[in-house]
Structures are given as C-alpha cells and as structure tokens.
Amino acid sequence: MALADLTVSVPVLAKARRKKLNQRKKTIVVFLFACLLLLGITVGGILAAETAVTADLSQKYITPSLQHLFGTDQLGRDMLARVVKGLSTSILIGLGAASCSAVLAILLGSAAALLGEKVDAAITWLIDLMLGIPHIVLLILISYALGKGFWGVTVGVALTHWPSLSRVIRGEILQLKETQYVKTARKLGQSSWRIAVKHMLPAVFPQFLVGLILLFPHAILHEAGITFLGFGLPPEQPAIGVILAESMKYLSVGMWWLAFFPGAALIGVVALFDLAGGSLRRLIDPHSAQE
Amino acid sequence: MKRNRLLNFVGKQAAKLIILIVVISMVAFFLVAVSPIDPVQMNTGQAAYANMSLEKRAQLEEYWGVNTPVVEKYTNWAKDIIHGDWGTSLRFNQPVLSVIAERFTNSLLLMIVAWLFSGVFGLLLGIAAGVYRGKLVDKIIKGYALTLASTPTFWLGLLMLMIFAVWLSWFPFGFSTPIGVSAAEATLGQRLYHLILPALTLSIIGVANIALHTREKVIDIMESDFYLFALARGESRGEALRHHCLRNLLLPAMTLQFASISEIFGGSVLVEQVFSYPGLGQAAVSAGIGGDAALLVAIAIISACFVFCGNLIANILYGVVDPRIRRGHGLG
Amino acid sequence: MTCLTKKHILEIENLSVSFLQYDKGMRQRSLQVITNLSVSVHEGEIVAVVGASGSGKSLLAHAVLGLLPANADVSGTLRFEGKPLTAASIAALRGKGITLVPQSIAYLDPLLKAGKAVRKNKRDAGARKKQRELFAHFQLDPATENLYPFELSGGMARRVLLAAALMDDPRLIIADEPTPGLDLELAKKALADFRAFADQGNGVLLITHDIELALSVADRIAVFYAGTTVEEAPVIDFEAETTLRHPYTKALWRALPENGFAALPGNQPYVKAMPKGCPFGPRCSLFSPSCEGEIPLKTIRCGTVRCIKATGSVEV
Numbered sequence: 022m023a024l025a026d027l028t029v030s031v032p033v034l035a036k037a038r039r040k041k042l043n044q045r046k047k048t049i050v051v052f053l054f055a056c057l058l059l060l061g062i063t064v065g066g067i068l069a070a071e072t073a074v075t076a077d078l079s080q081k082y083i084t085p086s087l088q089h090l091f092g093t094d095q096l097g098r099d100m101l102a103r104v105v106k107g108l109s110t111s112i113l114i115g116l117g118a119a120s121c122s123a124v125l126a127i128l129l130g131s132a133a134a135l136l137g138e139k140v141d142a143a144i145t146w147l148i149d150l151m152l153g154i155p156h157i158v159l160l161i162l163i164s165y166a167l168g169k170g171f172w173g174v175t176v177g178v179a180l181t182h183w184p185s186l187s188r189v190i191r192g193e194i195l196q197l198k199e200t201q202y203v204k205t206a207r208k209l210g211q212s213s214w215r216i217a218v219k220h221m222l223p224a225v226f227p228q229f230l231v232g233l234i235l236l237f238p239h240a241i242l243h244e245a246g247i248t249f250l251g252f253g254l255p256p257e258q259p260a261i262g263v264i265l266a267e268s269m270k271y272l273s274v275g276m277w278w279l280a281f282f283p284g285a286a287l288i289g290v291v292a293l294f295d296l297a298g299g300s301l302r303r304l305i306d307p308h309s310a311q312e
Numbered sequence: 313m314k315r316n317r318l319l320n321f322v323g324k325q326a327a328k329l330i331i332l333i334v335v336i337s338m339v340a341f342f343l344v345a346v347s348p349i350d351p352v353q354m355n356t357g358q359a360a361y362a363n364m365s366l367e368k369r370a371q372l373e374e375y376w377g378v379n380t381p382v383v384e385k386y387t388n389w390a391k392d393i394i395h396g397d398w399g400t401s402l403r404f405n406q407p408v409l410s411v412i413a414e415r416f417t418n419s420l421l422l423m424i425v426a427w428l429f430s431g432v433f434g435l436l437l438g439i440a441a442g443v444y445r446g447k448l449v450d451k452i453i454k455g456y457a458l459t460l461a462s463t464p465t466f467w468l469g470l471l472m473l474m475i476f477a478v479w480l481s482w483f484p485f486g487f488s489t490p491i492g493v494s495a496a497e498a499t500l501g502q503r504l505y506h507l508i509l510p511a512l513t514l515s516i517i518g519v520a521n522i523a524l525h526t527r528e529k530v531i532d533i534m535e536s537d538f539y540l541f542a543l544a545r546g547e548s549r550g551e552a553l554r555h556h557c558l559r560n561l562l563l564p565a566m567t568l569q570f571a572s573i574s575e576i577f578g579g580s581v582l583v584e585q586v587f588s589y590p591g592l593g594q595a596a597v598s599a600g601i602g603g604d605a606a607l608l609v610a611i612a613i614i615s616a617c618f619v620f621c622g623n624l625i626a627n628i629l630y631g632v633v634d635p636r637i638r639r640g641h642g643l644g
Numbered sequence: 645m646t647c648l649t650k651k652h653i654l655e656i657e658n659l660s661v662s663f664l665q666y667d668k669g670m671r672q673r674s675l676q677v678i679t680n681l682s683v684s685v686h687e688g689e690i691v692a693v694v695g696a697s698g699s700g701k702s703l704l705a706h707a708v709l710g711l712l713p714a715n716a717d718v719s720g721t722l723r724f725e726g727k728p729l730t731a732a733s734i735a736a737l738r739g740k741g742i743t744l745v746p747q748s749i750a751y752l753d754p755l756l757k758a759g760k761a762v763r764k765n766k767r768d769a770g771a772r773k774k775q776r777e778l779f780a781h782f783q784l785d786p787a788t789e790n791l792y793p794f795e796l797s798g799g800m801a802r803r804v805l806l807a808a809a810l811m812d813d814p815r816l817i818i819a820d821e822p823t824p825g826l827d828l829e830l831a832k833k834a835l836a837d838f839r840a841f842a843d844q845g846n847g848v849l850l851i852t853h854d855i856e857l858a859l860s861v862a863d864r865i866a867v868f869y870a871g872t873t874v875e876e877a878p879v880i881d882f883e884a885e886t887t888l889r890h891p892y893t894k895a896l897w898r899a900l901p902e903n904g905f906a907a908l909p910g911n912q913p914y915v916k917a918m919p920k921g922c923p924f925g926p927r928c929s930l931f932s933p934s935c936e937g938e939i940p941l942k943t944i945r946c947g948t949v950r951c952i953k954a955t956g957s958v959e960v
Contacts, residue, residue, distance in 0.1 A: 154616045157578035161600045166343035242464055246582055249466050250597050265467060277474050284467030291462035541751035544709050546739015547764060555765045559755045635792045
C-alpha cells in the first residue's frame, strides 16, 4: 500500500439522521397543552349550560355562520353551546367512571398478585369472563339493570373498563415480587404492608397513572355510544350521544351540521386524552422516548 | 397419545364454553331482574298504561312475568333451554331462536365482510407504514390509524350516510333490503348493495388497530438479527421482507384479528343502529329498551359464544401455523 | 504494511463508527465506538481480530457490511480486491463477495426451516443439491433441513450458519464468534473449514474474544482494544513476548495459561470516558505525558502498532 493513500481524505460511508428538536421538552409542552385544553372545555361546558338548553324558535335550523359557529337545531338552540356542554358532560362522566374503574383495577390486580393462588385464579377467571362478552352488550345489560340514565351509564362504564388495566397491574406486581430488592426487604423482615407502600407503590404508580389516562378516551367513547343507543343520559341532557341520536332524524334532509360538529369535537377530545396519556408515558417510561 | 391429547383439548374447551354460558346466563338474568324498568309500561306506552284496567294490567304482568321470582324464572328458563326451547321474544312476538337465526345471519354477513376487509387492509397499511418508517407514507398511515382509533363508530356511520346516501345518493339510506321488499324476496345483489355502507364503516374503524399493530411488528422484524443476516447474505430489502416479514407477521396479525371479534361485534351494534340494519345488534338494542329479557339473555350468550369461538380459532390456528407450538408442545 | 506480497482481499483503513444517542434524555451526543481502526486480509489468509467481550467487535463486522442502524456515523476507507468501496458497492457485495457467519441462532428466521434458510428460499435443484452437499459435509443429518431453528441444538445451529455462509461462494467470510457452543471436536472442524476455505485463495476475518483459538488457526492477529486495533502482527510473533510490539498485546500474552496466567489489572475504558491519546495509557507501565498526544500507526517488522514507545529492535 502506498504511503500517499493514508493522507487521502476519509470518505463518509454512512451518516446518521439527526433530529432537531429536543423531544423531551416538546413532550412536556404537548402534555400541558392537552391538559389545559381539556380543562378549558370542561369549564366552558359548565358555563354554557344555560345557553345549551335555551330554545329560540325564531332561530331554527340555521346553517353554521359567524353568529352560530356550529349552527342551530330544530328548537333554535345554539349547537356550539350544546356541543361544549355535551363534551364537558362526557369528560366529567368519563373521568368519574374511568377513575372508579382504575381503582377497581388496582384493587383486583394487586389482590390477584398478592393474595395467593386461589384469589389469583378467581380474579383471572373474572377478567377473562369480562373480556369474553362484547363491551357494548355488557354495557347495555348493566345500564338496563340500573334503569338507564346517568347512573346506568356511569356505573356501566366503571364496571366494564377495569379488566385490561387490572391485568397490567397484576403482571407488574408479580414481576416486582421476584425482584432482588423486594426479596431482600422480605428477608430483612419488613412487614408486607411496608413493602407494599415503600417498594411496590412507587413502581406501580406510574403504570397506573398512564393506564388511567388512557382509560379516559375509552370511557368517553363508550359513554357516547351507549347514550346514542338510548341506554345512557336522558334525552333532555345535551350529551354528545343524545345530540347525535337526534341529528339522525334530520340527516336525510341534509342538515349535516347537526351531526358533523358534535362528532368531530368528540374526536378532538378523545385525541387530546390520547395525546396526554401518550406523552405522559414517554415522560415516565424511557423505553418509548426514542419513538 | 396424539388422539388422547386432542380429546383432552376438546373436552377442556367444551367445559369452558359450558361454564361460560351458565355464568353469563345467570349474570344476564340477574341484571335484567333487578332492573327498575317495568316492561309492561315500556311496551304499552304511557297513555295506554294509565288508562288500562287493573285486570288487563295484571294479565300483561303475567305475560311479561313481572311477579315471578328471579330464581324461579331462571330455573324455568334453564329447563326449557336444555330441551332446546329458548323462550319467546315478547318484543318480536316470535320464538327467540327464530329471531336470533334471522338476525344473526344478517349480522354475520356484515361482520365477516368488515372483518376480512379490515384484516387485509390493516395488514397492508401496517406493512407499508413499517417498511417506510418515518417517511411521509408512514406519517399519513399512522395519522389515519390514530385518528380512527378515537373516532366514534356511530358518528362515522352518520358521516357515511350523509355523504354517500344523502349527498351523492350512491347507496340506500339504511336497512338491509329495499323498502317494501322482505328479506326472503330480496335478491343477493340488493342485499349486498345495502350491506356496503355499514360494512365499509365497520371496516374503516377496524383497520386502525391492526394497522398500528402490524406496523410495530414490521419494525421489530426489520430490527431483528435474522433480518440483518438476510441482508448480510445479499438479499435485497424486498426479498428479505418477502421471505421473512410476511411469515412472521401473519401469526400475530391473525391472532389479533380473531381476538378483535369482540370489538367488531360491539361496532356492529352501533352501526346497525345507525343504518337501521336488522341485525343482532339492533335486536339487542330494542330488547334492552323494551325489557325483552329472554331475547336479551340469548343475545348475551350468543355474543359471548361468538367471541369464545374467535379466541378458540386463534389458538388453534396458532397451533397449526406456528411450528414452535405444533412441534414443540402441541395444542393447549 | 505487512511482509506479504499476496494480493489484498479486504483493506480497512481508519474506520470510525459513532452512534447518535440521547444523553439523559435531553441532549443528543455522539458516542464513538470504533476509532481509526485499520486491518487487512490477504488472499489465503485468516486474520483474527481479538478483543475482550463487549468491546464492540461485532460492530466491526456490521460496519464492513454496511448494516449498522440509521443512527450510526461511519467513516473510513474500505477496499475490496483493491477497489475502494462506497455505500452502494458494499450493498452489491453482500452475499456475493463477502458473507457473514453470525454469532447466534437468533440470526435464523424462527419460522423458516434450516434447509430453506440456507438456500435463501431458493427451490431449484442446483441450490438444493449444493445445500445437501454442505449439510453432508458438516455431518448434518439430511433430516436437519426440515427442522426449525428452535429444534436445532447449539452445535447444529452453528453448522447450519456455516453452511449458509459457504452456500454463497464468497471471497471473504467475516465470522463473528463462530465457535462458542461447539464442542472441541466441532470447533476444530469449523476452524479447519475456515482454513480450507482460506487455502483456496480466499480470506477470513475471524472476530473472537478467544486468543488461544485465534493463535491456533489465524495467520495474523489484530489486537482490538477500546474501539481500535492497537497491533497487527503475524501469528509467529506471539511465540515470545519480545517479538510483540504493543504493551497491551504483551499483557495479553502474559495472561495466557502457558505464559504465567498473569491478568492485567484494571478495565477497558468505557466509551463515554475515553482517555486522551492512547486508550491504553491509564493501564500502561510505560505511560508518559507524550502518550496523550496523537498516536500514529507505525510499521515495525512485519506488523503495525499504535504506540509511540514501540521500537523496531527486539527487546530482550
């Protein structure tokens, strides 16, 4: 090999793709943005409660305009106010029901993992059973049992959404039980209660939080669905499901705005929850940070 | 030896199914029984109910079985079931079994079409997104799938009705047959024509899950050692994907698709309501609203069996297709 | 560089590889894993790259084949049979001129039968015949071609991987730790196969952590330390400590069982905390401040070394 070869400029054979933005800061901003927006909608809905049910028969069937951004319905009610109120109701029911569901999930999940084989087998069986009936059929049954209405849908959603999160928590705790530090703590004679609080809770909590936030969108969609079918909130309440069920009557005459905006807004809210949950997961779990 | 294992497997699954049916029927019966909704009032209307004579009311209550205790009702029902009698749907005034048979064929048609479509398209979109990870195609497909995952099924149905039935008039405004034509008289063409919009709605929603899942799998495979080795041996990206990707993808995709039967069923309930499509889902809704206990219980059982079969097929397929299970440990 | 007059098959000069990574999730930084690595393989030669486990030797194989992930920066000069390589020509050589014998069974598709995997899915009679001959050569039962990877024992899997490499009629085999899991008999056989392959005028780049194995089969040894080759020497130089050039190589020599089993204290530097200048400096008994400057590649007798203290004379 000639000596001159060594001085030849070194060719580049591969170049890494670089990302410009700092991912982590971006994630925090996105998370805060999603939370703030959701809070805004919830508060807005509470403020718009009055307008949402105020009928004005001189203002019927108005197509979307600057005055009524989402148009008005068959009773001349402002659709924007109705949609915001509906979303707000959905968010509140979703939050309430999903939180109850998550509490159920953590209770049953940790009971399965900690209280021995028999309890575990029973709870695992229950989980399989719950997942074996289509959600919506179970929701119809539970809602029917409770006489429909607010309680029917809330309890229904709360009772049907815990199995998958509960499975995650059970798996997490079972794994934790096998870790060295928990085994050591046990050998050192620490009480079960202390181990649970000091060693397990901090490890399970982030999983729980992410799981909880990702339950919200499911809960909201199911609430809207079951209300749409007539098993949820009563017709006089401006819920998204009610609004959409009413809009069906006017669809064939071309009143698209009655159906379009409420649904699109619902997608927005669900997507915001997904966004918040996803970014929280990225912040907590370093493995998904590179995606 | 082999036959023994098979018998064992079949026996185990059958036992599971029977337990499932018993538990679900009990739960469903209990839930219907504790409901404060009065089926007589629900089915006669407010005014008629108020004007009704007490004898008439008692007669109707007898008909709907309002005053029979739950346990007695359940044991009667269970005895009949064993003799093949699923009871009478009070709402439809027909034997439950014939209501279900008719409705289930309609729903099955809808679900199979949607299931196949969403499976095939979801797989294709997922592969495309995974192979071109990070590129524009991937971003579009991912965006599409994520948006659909947060879209309420029934709203998409309304949208489809609005666009294709009202504005463009390409498709009929719901139902399974033209108005005035009974299901028996309708031609296959007519039935399919009425099926397209609801099936499309269900498929579009169903695509999201499988596409996202397939995308992840494709990325896993492209980062695997065996994919790297294929490239190192001079296979082009296309060859390596053909030889190693599809095979490794199909199994998890199939499992997911069979496991998602529960969701497709749920979706079909909503879609049938929107399109006034006379399927099982719509029957469930009217049974629920009308307090038709026998039908509601039957639908709960049928839907659970349906989901059970989906999972069972997924398990069996896994055993047949995956050599690690077929040659390693056998069924179950 | 070397005293061999034979033609080069592969020359690697100043190869550097770095990865882009997130540092504590906030900053991106580049992590240099291979620095200015040079090694070459001649016709008829087995060259062993020897280094401790986990020192990034596998990356060398992947870099030569152009198969590093997208977040890698690779620079340096590669020549195959005298012609400089570009990213595109590397891709064209994979499986045609250069092939890889990977380190584990994970490199086989779990759902592909062994025979089909070796044939690269080809069905024609020629490919089938050749695959059967190779299986027979490696004493693999003919039924092996219908087994899935999970059904292969460690030894069988390794022979299948070897057969896969030879299926391609390559000029150069890059073997990444090809012998662990083989019993002594089979390991010797595998190495004899490499020898036979090289003796037909081909080249083998053997990447291994096992210096004794390397000494038993290779013609030349390249010693890999902290991401670079510190010395490249004919195997005969390993017969005595005095003929070796680099202090690290000498330390390796002294650690051999027949030479006193004296382990060198300390560890290789971690990639994120590389010392300035010579990477071996902190563990070297000859260390002086001048070792923290640039260390050029020196040619001494029939080998090369990166050490400013190394001299041409044979120390006694």
